[in-house]
Amino acid sequence: MIRRPIHPLPDTVIAVIAAGEVIERPATIVKELVENALDAGATEIQITLEDGGKQRLFIQDNGYGIPREELPLAVQKHTTNKIEQYSDLDFLQSYGFRGEALSSIATVSKLTVRSRTHQEDMGTELVVMHGKVGQPTSIGMSIGTQVLVEQLFAKLPARRKFLKSALHERKAILDTITQLSIAATNVAFTVTEQEKTLFYVPAEQSLVERLTYLFGEEFSQQLWPFQYQDTLLKVHGVLGSPQLARRGKPTQHVIVNRRPVSLPSLGTVVREAYGSSVEPKAAPSFILFLDIDPAQIDVNVHPRKETLQWQDESAVFQQLRTALGQHFQVQYQPPSNSPPLKVHDSGRQTLSELHSTLKSSAPTWYHALATKERTILQVHNTYLISETAEGLIIVDQHAAHERVLYNQFLELFHQQLQDRTVAELQPPMVIHLSPSFSNLLTANLETFTAIGCQIEPFGDQSFLIRTLPELLKEHHPQNVIESVLEDIANDVPLNGIDQLAHRTLAYLACRSAVKAGDPITQDQAQVLLEKLQHTSYAFSCPHGRPTIQTFSWHEVEKWFKRK
Numbered sequence: 001m002i003r004r005p006i007h008p009l010p011d012t013v014i015a016v017i018a019a020g021e022v023i024e025r026p027a028t029i030v031k032e033l034v035e036n037a038l039d040a041g042a043t044e045i046q047i048t049l050e051d052g053g054k055q056r057l058f059i060q061d062n063g064y065g066i067p068r069e070e071l072p073l074a075v076q077k078h079t080t081n082k083i084e085q086y087s088d089l090d091f092l093q094s095y096g097f098r099g100e101a102l103s104s105i106a107t108v109s110k111l112t113v114r115s116r117t118h119q120e121d122m123g124t125e126l127v128v129m130h131g132k133v134g135q136p137t138s139i140g141m142s143i144g145t146q147v148l149v150e151q152l153f154a155k156l157p158a159r160r161k162f163l164k165s166a167l168h169e170r171k172a173i174l175d176t177i178t179q180l181s182i183a184a185t186n187v188a189f190t191v192t193e194q195e196k197t198l199f200y201v202p203a204e205q206s207l208v209e210r211l212t213y214l215f216g217e218e219f220s221q222q223l224w225p226f227q228y229q230d231t232l233l234k235v236h237g238v239l240g241s242p243q244l245a246r247r248g249k250p251t252q253h254v255i256v257n258r259r260p261v262s263l264p265s266l267g268t269v270v271r272e273a274y275g276s277s278v279e280p281k282a283a284p285s286f287i288l289f290l291d292i293d294p295a296q297i298d299v300n301v302h303p304r305k306e307t308l309q310w311q312d313e314s315a316v317f318q319q320l321r322t323a324l325g326q327h328f329q330v331q332y333q334p335p336s337n338s339p340p341l342k343v344h345d346s347g348r349q350t351l352s353e354l355h356s357t358l359k360s361s362a363p364t365w366y367h368a369l370a371t372k373e374r375t376i377l378q379v380h381n382t383y384l385i386s387e388t389a390e391g392l393i394i395v396d397q398h399a400a401h402e403r404v405l406y407n408q409f410l411e412l413f414h415q416q417l418q419d420r421t422v423a424e425l426q427p428p429m430v431i432h433l434s435p436s437f438s439n440l441l442t443a444n445l446e447t448f449t450a451i452g453c454q455i456e457p458f459g460d461q462s463f464l465i466r467t468l469p470e471l472l473k474e475h476h477p478q479n480v481i482e483s484v485l486e487d488i489a490n491d492v493p494l495n496g497i498d499q500l501a502h503r504t505l506a507y508l509a510c511r512s513a514v515k516a517g518d519p520i521t522q523d524q525a526q527v528l529l530e531k532l533q534h535t536s537y538a539f540s541c542p543h544g545r546p547t548i549q550t551f552s553w554h555e556v557e558k559w560f561k562r563k
Contacts, residue, residue, distance in 0.1 A: 023104050025163060026053025026152065027172035032101035033147050034180055037061035040145065042187060043203050049193040052166030053173055057149040065117040065145055068124040071136055075113065075128050077103040105149060107131045108156060112148040116141050130155050174199055178214055179260045182253050182287060185210040207238065211287065215251060219244065219285075226288070228323035232316050233292040235323070239270070240285030242540055245278035251285040257294060261308055269317050273324035275502065277537045279544035292316070376525040382516040384525050391552040395529065398516045399541035404531045406509035406542040409471060413451075413501060416470050422452040423473040429465040430458060431478040437485045438463075444488070447500050453481075475508060483507040506542035 023029060030047060037045050040063025050056035066074055077100060105111050106128035116123030123141035127134040130151075153160035163169060174191065181189045181201050191199035201213045212220040223238040244250065254263045267283065274284050296311045310316055376386040384395040416422075433441060438461040441448070448455055452469040465477055472480060484503045514520060520528075532538050532547065539548055557563040 023108055025172060026057055026149075026169050027176045029053070029057055029105055029149055029152075030059065030173050031176050031180070032105070033057075033059045034177070036101060037063050037145065038180070038184055038187065040064050042144065044188045045190070047173070047177065047189075047191045049170065049173065049191065049198075052169035052193075054152060054163055054166060054169055055150070057152075058146070060144065060146045062142070062144040065120075065143055066113075066115040066124075067117050068120065068136060068138075071113060071115060071124050071126050072133060075102045075106050075111065075126065075133060102147075106133075108153055108159070109149050110151040110154075112150075114139060114141055114146040114148075116143050118143050170198070179253060181214070182207075182210060183255045183258055183260050183289075207287070211238070219251070224327075226286075226324075226327060228320065230319050230323075232296070232312075232319055233290055235288060235290050235320065237286065237288035239327070242274065242277040242284065242537070244285040245274070245282040246285070247279075247282050250283045251287070252283070253287045254290070255288070256290045256297065256308060257292060259308075263308075265313070265317065266320075269321050270324060272321065273328050275328065277328075277540055277544070279540065279546070282544070376522060376529065378520060378525060381519050384529065386529070391550060391554075392556060394549045394551075395532070396516075396541075396545070396547055397518070397520065397525075397528065398513050399545050399547040400528055400532050400538075401513035402506075402509045402541045402543075403538060403547055404528070404535050405512050406505055407535050407537075409505045409508055410501070413469060413471050413505060417452065421470050422454075422467040423470050424467050425465060425473075429477060430462055431465060431481065432462045433478075433482070433485075435461060436489065437482060440485045440488055441481065444500070448481075451501055451504070471508070472504070475511075480504060480507055502542065509542055 023032075026049075030053065034045055034047070037059070040061065042061035042063035044062045046060045048056075048058040048060075102111070102113065107130065110130065111128040112125065113128075114123055114125045122138045124136045125139045126136045153163070170193070177189055177191055177199055181187070185205045185207055186203060188203035189199060189201050190197065201210060205213065208220050208223065211223065219240075222241040222244050224241065226235070226237055226239050228235040240251065252267055254261055254266055256263070266288070270286050270288075271278075271283055278284055296316075297308045374387055376384050378384055378397070382397060384397055384400075386393055441455070441463060442457065445455060452467060453465065453472075454467040456464045456466065458464040468477060484500065484507060487503045487507075514528075539546060541547055554563060
């Protein structure tokens with residue numbers, strides 16, 4: 001390759017390169033223009049597409065408009081009414097602020113802008129042909145702004161060929177509008193193509209009303225409200241029930257100071273809070289609004305302002321982690337009306353013994369099943385099938401019994417911790433571990449001690465166990481410890497006492513529960529379902545696997561084409 005001399009790029013090339021950082025596809029144009037409309041106080045925004053936005057985009061709003069004398073400035077680069085000096089970035093409350101959107105769009109397309117303010121009798125139209133600005137002309141129009149984008153990337157065939165099909169580009173636009181409509185529930189949004197309405201939400205909705213419009217009533221009925229406020233931030237929104245968790249792409253939206261952003265680290269914090277209520281590889285659904293001092297964040301780190309940097313992310317997330325932990329504390333503190341559990345030498349509580357611990361009150365969805373004496377059918381010696389007034393239920397007997405025992409073990413364990421009840425081993429027990437397990441145990445000795453396991457190093461890869469929680473003394477301590485260490489090796493490191501307690505008790509519950517393949521009687525099956533409905537997080541086992549699947553009569557009738 002022949003070396004070329006260094007030289008400055010022409011302004012036209014610089015403009016195209018800069019525009020390419022902001023404008024990638026029709027969806028990014030929609031995002032920039034809709035954000036401008038929201039900054040202008042619009043309460044109605046209409047988007048019209050042609051060929052998924054590749055041929056034509058038209059966006060109209062009822063905001064306060066752009067005065068005639070400012071319109072030629074609006075399409076120039078780095079012109080804005082959002083900030084005047086660098087320090088204004090510390091108090092940013094608007095979506096846009098760089099003054100790049102219109103100029104970037106104008107560089108790579110034919111751009112027509114029409115606008116009128118309430119002080120003007122006529123509107124103004126300005127056409128920019130791939131960076132060449134025309135003369136403004138007067139037109140009749142209502143108050144607000146209209147933007148027409150045509151010939152996108154017409155002079156940049158290399159960029160245009162990277163656009164996807166109309167189907168994909170349309171989906172990207174609808175995803176963008178969905179996100180913005182969640183952030184602005186006071187605004188009506190409409191998207192049409194070929195006179196067909198693709199998207200509509202009315203103005204002045206509550207968050208739940210907006211989510212019902214977007215995702216359906218079944219989704220919104222499985223949302224839990226969440227609020228938190230401290231000195232650093234204010235948070236409100238909704239958390240999805242464990243049944244809304246997905247292995248694929250769950251519904252997750254984060255809005256910081258009115259701005260939708262991508263914040264994977266927050267998703268991790270929320271996922272940790274759900275613990276074992278969702279299966280290991282699934283992620284929960286949530287929509288959270290964070291209000292924070294603008295001086296504590298920097299949104300000027302991405303061309304499209306989709307991410308942000310925190311001045312002290314760890315402090316913010318630690319407070320949020322604490323708040324979420326309090327919200328989900330029932331995960332570690334099952335209902336106090338659950339009776340204590342008596343553990344036998346075999347370490348296995350039978351279903352008939354489980355029956356003797358039940359309260360007389362019947363659970364909600366199980367009530368019809370119990371009182372009408374409907375049959376509970378065991379199939380494959382693994383699953384229990386029965387009916388309720390609403391439809392069919394299928395229960396995994398092992399997962400269900402595992403959840404029941406886990407919650408009972410957990411209640412007893414917390415009581416023993418509160419009473420400082422431990423079993424002193426006489427003589428102390430010596431265990432020998434593999435090199436990897438030995439290193440893991442050494443690194444987590446303080447946490448084991450905190451739950452009542454006094455363990456000391458005792459030579460190469462050997463340890464001396466002096467005390468154990470009362471709950472563990474009837475089980476083989478080395479097996480329990482190795483199982484927990486194996487979990488740690490395959491998962492994330494321990495985050496504290498609750499995680500260690502959870503893993504230890506989940507192991508005990510799994511080993512003590514009725515197994516898949518074990519035949520059980522009608523009475524035992526009925527007892528299990530009754531007890532399950534008095535149990536928190538009844539729809540998943542401690543490892544996150546589902547315990548129950550429900551099918552409404554409507555669904556069953558659809559299977560057989562009756563509906």
